[in-house]
Amino acid sequence: MTMDTAAHETTEDAVAATSNPVANPAADPTAGSLSVRARLVLFLLCAAQFAVALDFSILNIALPTLGRDLHMTQANLQWGMTAFALPSGGFLLLFGRIADRVGRRRIFIVGLSLFTAASVLATLAWSPTVFLAARALQGVGAAAIVPSGMALLTTTFKEGPQRDRALGVMGSLMSLGFTFGMVLGGVLTQTLSWRSTMALNVVMGLLVLVGAPLLLTESRNEVRPRVDVPGAITVTGGLLALIYGLSTAAQAGFGDTSVVAALVAAVVLLTAFVVIEARTAEPLVSLRILRRPTVAFGNLGGLATFSMMSSVVFLGTLYLQQVNGMSPVMTGLVFGVLGVSCAISGTIAPRIVARIGSARTLVAGLVLQAALTAVLLTIGQGSVGAWVFTVAGSLAAVGHLSAIVAYSVTATAGLPDEEQGLATGLVTTTQQVALTVGIPLLSALASARTDSLRTAGHSLARATLGGVRLGLGADAVLVAAFALLVGFGLRRRA
Structure with missing residues (x-):
C-alpha cells in the first residue's frame, strides 16, 4: 500500500546539514552511496512506515477469529479496519502542517509513542468498544508518523541517486508491509491468537522509539507557517x-x-x-503545485497503483479461502511470495528509473500491473488457479513496486526546497487514501455480483469466484486507463 503539507521545506537544520557531514547523515562523496549513519536513519524511518503498513493489513485474515473472541457481529467486523483507516487517512494533512510548525522529529516520536501505546491497548482489549477505540488511536498515531517520517527522509537524502534509492527502499517496504501483514496475520492467528498480531506492533514501536532520539535530527520550517x-x-x-x-x-x-x-x-x-x-x-495545500504535471500525474499514478494492488490482495484473499478453501496459513504463504517479489523489485526499480527516467518507469509499471491483473481473470477452482494467482500476482507486484518508486520520484523531482514538504505530503496522502478507497469500491462490486449469482442458484464458491473475477476485471481496466492518462499527461509535460 503515506502528510507533510508545508509550503516551505527549508529549515535551519537542513541548511546546517549541507555543510556539516555529521548533521547530514546522508553526506557521502560517492553519488548514490550511503554512509553508515544514513543507512541507520533509513532503516529507522522505514521500520516505522513498515509497522504502519503492516498494521493496516495484518488484521484482514484475523478478523473472523477476533470477532468470535470479542463477540462482534459479522456486520461490525469491518470496523476493525475502518476504525484505523478513518483517522490515519483523515488527519494526514493536518499533522503534516503541525509537524512543519513544531518539528518533524518531535511529531514523529509523539505519533510513534501513541501508536505503540494504542497497540498495547488493542492487544489487551476486553470488549469491542475498547478494541475499536484502540484501533482509532493507532490510526491517529499513524497519521502523525507517516508525513513526518516521509519529510524526514526527503530532508535527509538529497535529490538524485540517494533519494531515489531511499524512496525505493521505503516504497518496497511499505508494499511489503501490506502483503507481509497478510502472511503474519494468518500464521500468528492460527498458531497463537489474533492478539499476537497487535503485540507485534508493540515490539516494533518500542524498537524504533529507542533509536529515534539517537539518530534523528530535528527538522522544521525556518519561518513557521500559520495553521x-x-x-x-x-x-x-x-x-x-x-x-x-x-x-x-x-x-x-x-x-x-x-x-x-x-x-x-x-x-x-x-x-x-x-x-x-x-x-x-x-x-494548507498550495494549489499552484498541482499545476505541475509531474506532481499531478505522478500522484495520479500512485493513486492507481496503490488502490488497485491492495484490491488484488483483498480479492485474492476471498478467492484463496472461500473459493479454494485454503487455510489462513496457506493463504498467508501465497501472499508471502508476492511480498518477496515486491522486495526484489523494490531494489531493482531505482536502477530502472536511473536508466529510462521516472515517467517512463511509472507508465511501464502501471501497464505491467494492468496486464498481469487481467491474466488473473483465468483463475478457477482448484490448484491450477491458485498457481496462476501466485505467479501472475507476483509479476503484477513487480509492476506495482516499479510504479511506486517511479511515482515517488516523479512527484518530488525538480522542485525547489521550499516546496519539497508539500510534495512529499501529497505523496503520502495519495498512498494512505489509495489504500483506503480501492478495497471498498471493488469489494462492493464483487459483493453485488456474488449476491446476484447466489440468487440465481449458484453455490457459494462459484458465486464468490464470479464476484472476484468481476472485481479483478474492473481492477485491470482501471489501471490500464490510469496508465494511458498518466502517460499522456507526462508526455505533454515533456
Whole structure:
C-alpha cells in the first residue's frame, strides 16, 4: 500500500546539514552511496512506515477469529479496519502542517509513542468498544508518523541517486508491509491468537522509539507557517467522510442512506477546501503545485497503483479461502511470495528509473500491473488457479513496486526546497487514501455480483469466484486507463 503539507521545506537544520557531514547523515562523496549513519536513519524511518503498513493489513485474515473472541457481529467486523483507516487517512494533512510548525522529529516520536501505546491497548482489549477505540488511536498515531517520517527522509537524502534509492527502499517496504501483514496475520492467528498480531506492533514501536532520539535530527520550517484552520477543518472532515462512506459501502452498498450522506458531505467539504485554499494567504495545500504535471500525474499514478494492488490482495484473499478453501496459513504463504517479489523489485526499480527516467518507469509499471491483473481473470477452482494467482500476482507486484518508486520520484523531482514538504505530503496522502478507497469500491462490486449469482442458484464458491473475477476485471481496466492518462499527461509535460 503515506502528510507533510508545508509550503516551505527549508529549515535551519537542513541548511546546517549541507555543510556539516555529521548533521547530514546522508553526506557521502560517492553519488548514490550511503554512509553508515544514513543507512541507520533509513532503516529507522522505514521500520516505522513498515509497522504502519503492516498494521493496516495484518488484521484482514484475523478478523473472523477476533470477532468470535470479542463477540462482534459479522456486520461490525469491518470496523476493525475502518476504525484505523478513518483517522490515519483523515488527519494526514493536518499533522503534516503541525509537524512543519513544531518539528518533524518531535511529531514523529509523539505519533510513534501513541501508536505503540494504542497497540498495547488493542492487544489487551476486553470488549469491542475498547478494541475499536484502540484501533482509532493507532490510526491517529499513524497519521502523525507517516508525513513526518516521509519529510524526514526527503530532508535527509538529497535529490538524485540517494533519494531515489531511499524512496525505493521505503516504497518496497511499505508494499511489503501490506502483503507481509497478510502472511503474519494468518500464521500468528492460527498458531497463537489474533492478539499476537497487535503485540507485534508493540515490539516494533518500542524498537524504533529507542533509536529515534539517537539518530534523528530535528527538522522544521525556518519561518513557521500559520495553521490554516478553515482549510484543516474542511479537508479533515472531507477525508473522514469520504473514507467512512467508501468503507461502509463495502458492507451496506452505495444505496445506503448513511453512505450517500457521507459521500455528499465529502464532496461539499472537499470543494469548500479547494475554494478556501485558492483564497487564503498561507494555505494548507498550495494549489499552484498541482499545476505541475509531474506532481499531478505522478500522484495520479500512485493513486492507481496503490488502490488497485491492495484490491488484488483483498480479492485474492476471498478467492484463496472461500473459493479454494485454503487455510489462513496457506493463504498467508501465497501472499508471502508476492511480498518477496515486491522486495526484489523494490531494489531493482531505482536502477530502472536511473536508466529510462521516472515517467517512463511509472507508465511501464502501471501497464505491467494492468496486464498481469487481467491474466488473473483465468483463475478457477482448484490448484491450477491458485498457481496462476501466485505467479501472475507476483509479476503484477513487480509492476506495482516499479510504479511506486517511479511515482515517488516523479512527484518530488525538480522542485525547489521550499516546496519539497508539500510534495512529499501529497505523496503520502495519495498512498494512505489509495489504500483506503480501492478495497471498498471493488469489494462492493464483487459483493453485488456474488449476491446476484447466489440468487440465481449458484453455490457459494462459484458465486464468490464470479464476484472476484468481476472485481479483478474492473481492477485491470482501471489501471490500464490510469496508465494511458498518466502517460499522456507526462508526455505533454515533456
